[in-house]
Amino acid sequence: MKKIILIVFLGILTIPGISQIESAKLQASGLTCAMCAKAVYSKLESLPFVDKIDTDLNGSAFLLDFKQGVPVDIDAIKNKVEDAGFSVAMLDLNASFHEVAVKKDEHINYHGLVLHFMGGKEQTIHGDKTLRVIDKHYTTAKEQKKFNGLTDMECFKTGVAAACCAKNGKGASERIYHVMIN
Amino acid sequence: MKRLLIFACVLFFGTAEGQELYVFTGPASNMPAGAGGLKYAAKLLEASDGRTDQRHMLEWQMGFSKKWMTHVSTSVSNMYGDYLRWESVRSYTQYRFLSIDDVHKHFRAAAFAELAYSVNSPRYDELSLDGDQSGVSTGIILTQLLHKLAVSSTLSYTLSLQDRIEHMGIHNYNYNAFNYSLSAGYLLFPRKYNGYGQTNFNLYLELLGSRALDKQAGFVDLAPAVQFIFSSSTKFNLGYRFQLAGDMQRMANNSFLVSIERTFLNVMNRKNK
Numbered sequence: 001m002k003k004i005i006l007i008v009f010l011g012i013l014t015i016p017g018i019s020q021i022e023s024a025k026l027q028a029s030g031l032t033c034a035m036c037a038k039a040v041y042s043k044l045e046s047l048p049f050v051d052k053i054d055t056d057l058n059g060s061a062f063l064l065d066f067k068q069g070v071p072v073d074i075d076a077i078k079n080k081v082e083d084a085g086f087s088v089a090m091l092d093l094n095a096s097f098h099e100v101a102v103k104k105d106e107h108i109n110y111h112g113l114v115l116h117f118m119g120g121k122e123q124t125i126h127g128d129k130t131l132r133v134i135d136k137h138y139t140t141a142k143e144q145k146k147f148n149g150l151t152d153m154e155c156f157k158t159g160v161a162a163a164c165c166a167k168n169g170k171g172a173s174e175r176i177y178h179v180m181i182n
Numbered sequence: 183m184k185r186l187l188i189f190a191c192v193l194f195f196g197t198a199e200g201q202e203l204y205v206f207t208g209p210a211s212n213m214p215a216g217a218g219g220l221k222y223a224a225k226l227l228e229a230s231d232g233r234t235d236q237r238h239m240l241e242w243q244m245g246f247s248k249k250w251m252t253h254v255s256t257s258v259s260n261m262y263g264d265y266l267r268w269e270s271v272r273s274y275t276q277y278r279f280l281s282i283d284d285v286h287k288h289f290r291a292a293a294f295a296e297l298a299y300s301v302n303s304p305r306y307d308e309l310s311l312d313g314d315q316s317g318v319s320t321g322i323i324l325t326q327l328l329h330k331l332a333v334s335s336t337l338s339y340t341l342s343l344q345d346r347i348e349h350m351g352i353h354n355y356n357y358n359a360f361n362y363s364l365s366a367g368y369l370l371f372p373r374k375y376n377g378y379g380q381t382n383f384n385l386y387l388e389l390l391g392s393r394a395l396d397k398q399a400g401f402v403d404l405a406p407a408v409q410f411i412f413s414s415s416t417k418f419n420l421g422y423r424f425q426l427a428g429d430m431q432r433m434a435n436n437s438f439l440v441s442i443e444r445t446f447l448n449v450m451n452r453k454n455k
Binding site: 015027029030031032033034037038039041042043046055057058060082083084085086087115140141142 | 201211213214215216217234247248281282283284285286287288299327329330369374375376377378380382411414415445447448
């Protein structure tokens with residue numbers, strides 16, 4: 001019986017595409033009141049991969065726990081905040097890694113997502129890490145200016161593989177999320 | 183008492199931060215996409231013969247997208263007759279075309295258009311599409327939120343589309359007007375949030391003006407108001423509006439407004455994307 005449980009458990013861990021982004025901290029911008037925050041909460045709650053949300057009303061921040069095994073759609077989170085009438089000021093993803101080599105301007109496939117690491121040194125990451133999404137519309141306009149000089153690659157401007165990264169088996173319209181390790 | 187209230191409002195606004203869910207006007211921000219809202223409002227004023235005139239309005243609000251919302255409303259009143267009777271329908275639509283957000287801040291701009299049909303025969307220079315007259319109106323709203331303080335301005339043009347009747351042999355009613363407002367709102371309580379269930383208390387002070395474009399007449403009103411928001415979804419508003427200066431022929435120079443409004447999030451089905 002123990003063996004069966006162990007096999008099932010290991011099987012779950014190794015299913016390709018299973019979400020390893022466990023949680024996220026999102027700060028919304030453009031609001032101060034609880035009524036506005038409730039609109040954001042209600043939108044985020046409708047996402048199929050969101051398990052639980054804790055709200056920090058004073059900081060306009062939302063702590064999202066994701067469901068195990070359900071792929072996380074990062075753009076859907078941003079779209080929900082915008083549907084509520086507001087914007088994303090910051091999105092930090094908490095994800096676990098197992099000996100993943102990353103370097104500046106390198107793309108890695110991470111459980112169905114293409115991540116582009118920006119600004120950091122060449123390293124092998126292991127264990128729980130916090131990744132800040134720094135794409136356009138994921139930071140305030142003021143913050144975004146700081147990130148613009150980090151790369152010359154076109155994908156940072158477009159958010160998709162497009163001309164600069166469509167090679168290596170990626171389609172031109174493939175979404176690339178630009179992240180920094182916190 | 184009136185002066186004391188104004189002083190209190192100015193004092194609070196002067197110290198800092200507020201809200202933009204104005205009682206007499208609206209902000210450039212829209213309701214959430216997919217949300218609905220139901221509003222009941224009553225306007226009460228003392229008529230020239232000393233009786234209390236009243237108007238009751240019911241409005242349904244829809245947020246079709248993050249940038250576009252529409253309101254439809256209908257009203258009954260005894261302002262143009264001896265008894266309460268149905269008098270008008272109105273449609274209002276707003277499109278937010280600019281949104282610059284920062285943490286606890288935003289600057290937004292929206293354009294709106296309004297169309298109203300009323301069975302009333304206008305007797306006054308003041309143009310109002312809230313049940314008094316048939317007409318169209320269009321304008322822009324600019325809103326700045328800075329922490330707990332929100333300041334907003336609305337600039338609009340209103341055109342009456344109604345056949346005029348002569349009153350006392352004089353045919354001098356106003357056909358179109360330029361309207362302007364400057365509103366400030368302040369979130370007074372809670373000072374610190376600890377949940378969606380906390381009752382919020384907002385203070386408002388609005389300056390509401392109108393200038394006739396086809397005759398020499400205008401007014402400027404001041405309108406203090408208070409607002410309670412229960413469970414982050416139901417607003418209760420109480421406001422008083424009085425004329426500061428003006429030479430326009432109006433139904434009344436002052437009035438009370440009481441309204442209650444409930445927002446229903448996610449009433450329209452949208453894909454979870």
